[in-house]
Amino acid sequence: SSIVLLPGDGIGPEIVEQARLVLLKVAERFGHTFDFSSHQIGGIAIDETGDPLPQPTIDACRNAAAILLGAVGGPKWDDPSAKTRPEAGLLKIRKELGLFANLRPIKLFDELADASPLRADIVKGTDILFFRELTGGIYFGESGTSGSGEEETAFQSMTYSVSEVKRIVRMAAQAARGRSNRLTSVDKANVLEPSRLWRRVAAEVMANEFADVQYDVVLVDSMAMHLINRPSEFDVVVTGNMFGDILTDEASMLPGSLGMLPSASLGDGGPGLYEPIHGSAPDIAGKSVANPLATILAAAMMLRHSLGLTEEAEAIEKAVAGVITDGLRTPDLARGDQSKSVSTEEMGAAVVAKLA
Amino acid sequence: SSIVLLPGDGIGPEIVEQARLVLLKVAERFGHTFDFSSHQIGGIAIDETGDPLPQPTIDACRNAAAILLGAVGGPKWDDPSAKTRPEAGLLKIRKELGLFANLRPIKLFDELADASPLRADIVKGTDILFFRELTGGIYFGESGTSGSGEEETAFQSMTYSVSEVKRIVRMAAQAARGRSNRLTSVDKANVLEPSRLWRRVAAEVMANEFADVQYDVVLVDSMAMHLINRPSEFDVVVTGNMFGDILTDEASMLPGSLGMLPSASLGDGGPGLYEPIHGSAPDIAGKSVANPLATILAAAMMLRHSLGLTEEAEAIEKAVAGVITDGLRTPDLARGDQSKSVSTEEMGAAVVAKLA
Numbered sequence A, B: 001s002s003i004v005l006l007p008g009d010g011i012g013p014e015i016v017e018q019a020r021l022v023l024l025k026v027a028e029r030f031g032h033t034f035d036f037s038s039h040q041i042g043g044i045a046i047d048e049t050g051d052p053l054p055q056p057t058i059d060a061c062r063n064a065a066a067i068l069l070g071a072v073g074g075p076k077w078d079d080p081s082a083k084t085r086p087e088a089g090l091l092k093i094r095k096e097l098g099l100f101a102n103l104r105p106i107k108l109f110d111e112l113a114d115a116s117p118l119r120a121d122i123v124k125g126t127d128i129l130f131f132r133e134l135t136g137g138i139y140f141g142e143s144g145t146s147g148s149g150e151e152e153t154a155f156q157s158m159t160y161s162v163s164e165v166k167r168i169v170r171m172a173a174q175a176a177r178g179r180s181n182r183l184t185s186v187d188k189a190n191v192l193e194p195s196r197l198w199r200r201v202a203a204e205v206m207a208n209e210f211a212d213v214q215y216d217v218v219l220v221d222s223m224a225m226h227l228i229n230r231p232s233e234f235d236v237v238v239t240g241n242m243f244g245d246i247l248t249d250e251a252s253m254l255p256g257s258l259g260m261l262p263s264a265s266l267g268d269g270g271p272g273l274y275e276p277i278h279g280s281a282p283d284i285a286g287k288s289v290a291n292p293l294a295t296i297l298a299a300a301m302m303l304r305h306s307l308g309l310t311e312e313a314e315a316i317e318k319a320v321a322g323v324i325t326d327g328l329r330t331p332d333l334a335r336g337d338q339s340k341s342v343s344t345e346e347m348g349a350a351v352v353a354k355l356a
């Protein structure tokens, strides 16, 4: 299968390289052939082509079985007056490939539980799978400015259509069936017209097609509260683009180790995009201290969702759990005990060794 | 001074009554006259007039020195197909009175710190004052629907103008000067046009008028993370209506006792609106178990911000701190130890006694 690597900026290249080595080991052990090609995205693409998502990258992604992304962005490209920014590449690839569903599993590693900022009794047992709508909502709504001086006004429109809501709710409900069979939809229907449409359509889909799935609805402000004081009560959560951006980042704090969290962005059929949820961490780039495990876990999600290789995905996940149980820690995980911490390459090699 | 009471729904009437008794005691002790009148808002107003904010309520509010609100809403009025809903009354009064700034202090009571869902070492020292923009943004943007069937689409527009941003940033920066002199502005300028305007205008205001205030900018998704893993690093935070709704509710979990958090909604000059941040809690309404302290603390904010009675406000705050130190707990605060919990009326009376 052909896999496109988009290393991107900051620590992106280092962590994607470790994931590639892990995938090579999986190929060897299970007798597969993965065909890797690397392409540009983000700040480095701006530097070299002026475009955060050059056409050759888009073409390569379209023809791939799956895409593994590192991270994009950094202070170098943060000038607010710049013509384009690294993040534009990310938004564009989502839209170009129709990646309308962003899956973010939030699950605690028991051995790392004391890194959580939440009390152990509250966070214990947390295991949420978020489905964030990724190609609609206010992110891609009409925008502009009008007027001048004190009256200068900027706007951007949040929109949702029936078909957009249906497909993401269906995907989330389907996933709930394979888990604890519970789905929570998050909206702001007491204030927003698109949320009212979302709520109505989601309820219809659930009643007509998923009557067996336990279903409830929570307002986004309440959900921001529940994630802190009773996170373990949720199973699958589905929500729009903007609310999903905020809530999944909030939830990503719960396990206490951002460096362990992968995500998948899926469309209808075509290639999926897999990436760690953390950023490009320019301050530690090139120092061999970045944690590659989130990217390695993203590679596992890729095997499962885009290549149908469930056993192989589980092997990677088991290997990652194994190195954590063995006590291996990159500096971000080591906290008080930096003396024993391992490098990016050592961590990757340890996962590869577990797979042997 | 004339004070309008809007008890509203659920526990609203019980808690507003305790705040009224506290204000009466303050009037007696400090030699003031407060003129109270009660008016309808929310579900009860819908039941009796068909309108969640009847005209006589608006008129009374306009002529008042300040307004003390209980809470609105409840399952009785939750029917999504209803013509109007209690929350509409809340949104309308904000707009009618031009209450563009919602102030929400998030501060830990040391004695209640173990109720926080966060680890003690993380939450310790948290003392944030949020300024949420309250009469603009997507809450009041143009909205509607178009198309039908699968293509039916709903929209609502987020807008911000230069003058809207200026006035709230100024108010927040002014408040920062009276505290730790630090202001954080939260936006989503990497995606939203109104956030880009917000960011630009806020930076101008800060550079031109508040160069002495330490100023920084954080993306809303990052802020949702920071509130969980380093809440004690923030002083004053200013943000738009929607982001403020989500972030202030998230932050309200930190102290572990929703029943202790007041808020103020202020405009330019006219009467301010004061309320607890918790809801109408219909499940415990009429049972004398509701915690009146958030409403009593809202009354203290009212004395400070609308009536200029700083000493009186501090007296109430000291009395509330005193009853907490004495160990008085309504059931929501009592946790493991319900046997010793006091009623709504006992809690109110204890605060009154402290003021004597």
Ligand SMILES: CC(C)[C@H](C(=O)O)[C@@H](O)C(=O)O
Residues within 6 Å of the ligand: A087, A090, A091, A245, B190, B191, B221
């Ligand atoms: C970089 C930014 C545009 C992006 C988003 O808001 O979607 C990021 O926060 C994410 O969640 O992937």
Ligand SMILES: CC(C)[C@H](C(=O)O)[C@@H](O)C(=O)O
Residues within 6 Å of the ligand: A190, A191, A221, B087, B090, B091, B245
């Ligand atoms: C009831 C609702 C309309 C309101 C809001 O979203 O503003 C509430 O959540 C609040 O924060 O006061």
